[in-house]
Amino acid sequence: MHISARTTVAAAALALATAGIAAAPAFADASAAQEVPGAVSGTLNTDEEARVHQEVGDAPKVEMYYHGEKIDSRSDDLGGAQVCAEVSQDGTMECFDDQEEANSVLAERAPTPESREGAAVQAASKAASKAAPKAAPKAARAAALRSSWLDCPKSWVCLWQDADFKGRRLQWPTYDTAKTRHLDQYSPSFRDKASSAYVNRPQRGVELYDFRSGMPDPHLFLGAGYTRYPNFTKISYAYGGNWNDKADAIKF
Numbered sequence: 001m002h003i004s005a006r007t008t009v010a011a012a013a014l015a016l017a018t019a020g021i022a023a024a025p026a027f028a029d030a031s032a033a034q035e036v037p038g039a040v041s042g043t044l045n046t047d048e049e050a051r052v053h054q055e056v057g058d059a060p061k062v063e064m065y066y067h068g069e070k071i072d073s074r075s076d077d078l079g080g081a082q083v084c085a086e087v088s089q090d091g092t093m094e095c096f097d098d099q100e101e102a103n104s105v106l107a108e109r110a111p112t113p114e115s116r117e118g119a120a121v122q123a124a125s126k127a128a129s130k131a132a133p134k135a136a137p138k139a140a141r142a143a144a145l146r147s148s149w150l151d152c153p154k155s156w157v158c159l160w161q162d163a164d165f166k167g168r169r170l171q172w173p174t175y176d177t178a179k180t181r182h183l184d185q186y187s188p189s190f191r192d193k194a195s196s197a198y199v200n201r202p203q204r205g206v207e208l209y210d211f212r213s214g215m216p217d218p219h220l221f222l223g224a225g226y227t228r229y230p231n232f233t234k235i236s237y238a239y240g241g242n243w244n245d246k247a248d249a250i251k252f
């Protein structure tokens, strides 16, 4: 693991990650999730930048399937799908109409046992609420009101197109080691679209990158520990402004 001694951002990120781990025991459930209005934002040093560029530089386009067919790369709405999830270590994504469809498929086909379990738990809780007709009206109201960050299953990392965990989203499972994907690998691209995020796991934070030419690349560290980031417009960006619709790559 490479840790730069030179940047205070790396040190701060590490501190945040450690705090996240300490604050969230391994068995914490979604109710323990904490909202983090800001996050650790800074720029990469030369070494870090070279490493990230190498990781995503030659990466091939990622296939995205929706109901068995590849999504048209020109689509600006994921072909109508609401959720796309990585189902293979090669980056392949499958896309779904809604939460229910996503969880029922991912419970079987997600690429790690933890990510299958996360989807299965959500699918089961949905089925349980359906099977309790007495509670149904109340449950339906609660479902309509509840924050959609709860849609991101445990052991997954989710990025939404809109603030407050709304709109179409991409989600990634947790592997043994971190992986980096260029958001432009997706077809249609998810570059410059992310507006909110949820890191639904106890350990290992997530890093977003914005690739700039002629200046150090800004990066944004999202700590682990079931943390959620509802609005990237509230997170300041290295060269002024904010992180909304800026992310070009994700390390998860």
Ligand SMILES: [Ca+2]
Residues within 6 Å of the ligand: 191, 192, 210, 211, 245, 246, 247, 248
């Ligand atoms: Ca960008």
